[in-house]
Amino acid sequence: MYEQIAANKRKSALIFFFFLLMIFALAYAFGALTGMGTGGLVFAALIAGGMSFLSYWTSDSIVLAISRAKPVTKEEYPFLFNVVEGLAIAAGIPAPRCYVIDDTAPNAFATGRTPAHSVICVTTGLLQKLNRVELEGVVAHEMSHIKNFDIRVQTLAVVMVGIIALLSDWIMRSLWWGGRGRRSGRGKSGNLGAVLVVVGIFFAIFGPIIAQLLRLAVSRKREFLADASGALLTRYPAGLASALRKIADDTEPLEAANKATAHLYIVNPLKDIKGAVNKLFSTHPPIEARIAALEKM
Secondary structure, three states, rough: OOHHHHHHHHHHHHHHHHHHHHHHHHHHHHHHHHHOOOOHHHHHHHHHHHHHHHHHHHHHHHHHHOOEEEHHHHHHHOOHHHHHHHHHHHHHHOOOOOEEOOOOOOEEEEEEEOHHHHHEEEHHHHHOOOHHHHHHHHHHHHHHHHHHHHHHHHHHHHHHHHHHHHHHHHHHHHHOOOHHHHHHHHHHHHHHHHHHHHHHHHHHHHHHHHHHHHHHHHHHHHHHHHHHHHHHHHHHHHHHHHHHHHHHHHOOOOOOOOOOOOOOOOOOOOOOOOOOOHHOOOOOOOOOHHHHHHHHO
C-alpha cells in the first residue's frame, strides 16, 4: 500500500513537471513573437488563476446543488455517520458533512476545498446495495481524496490548463496579425531562439489538447492514489475492490450525474467507451486495473 501511494505521488508530480515545461515553452514563444517577454505569462496566470479561484471557492455548493444532494442527520442514517466518523478519526481529519442523493444507482463522491469544509455524498442505492466492509471501502476512498487535497490538486491542474489555453490562443493570434517580435526575436536569440519559438508554436497548436490529456492523467492517478490510501485506512483492500466491482456492474443509470460532475464520483456514472484512445480522455482508470492494483496489496 505504501509503495502504491508513493508511486502515484511521484507520477502526479511528473505530470505537473510536464505542465510547467509546456507553460515555459509557450511563454518563451509568446514573448519572442510579441516582444512582451514574461508579461504574457503573468497576465495569463492572473486570468486563469482568478477564474479558477472563484470556481474553487464555490465548487462544493454548486456540485451539491447540481447533484440534488441533501444534507442528512445522524438520526436518519446512523450507519453512514458511524462509518464516516470512524474513518475520519483514522485519517486524522475533521469528520466531513454527510449528504445523500435519492437515487437507486450506487455511487459516491467527495468535495470541499479543505478537510474542514469537506462533504462526502453517497446515493441511497449505495447504502442499500453495499455491505459494511464495502461501504467502509468507498467512504475511505472519498476520505482519502479529502485528506490528499485532491480538489486543490485538480484546481491547480485546471489553472495550468487555462494558462496553456490562453497562451496558445494569444500565440495563434499574434501569428495571424503579424508580431513584431518574430523578426527581433531571431536577431537577438539566434538559432537556438528560433528553435524554441518553433517548439512554442507547436505547443500553441497542440498545447490545449495535450494539456487536457495531462489534466485527465492527473485525475486518473489521484483515483489510484485514493484507492491505495483508502485501503490503508481500512486495512482491507478487498472491501473496496468488491465495492468497485458492484458499482461498475450495476446497470441502473445515475440520473443526477452529468459531464460536469462525472469526474467526482468513485466510478464514472456515464457510460464508458472502450478503446485505448478513449481511455486517454477518461477521468477514471479502468475498473479492472483498479481492482487488480487493490488485489496485489
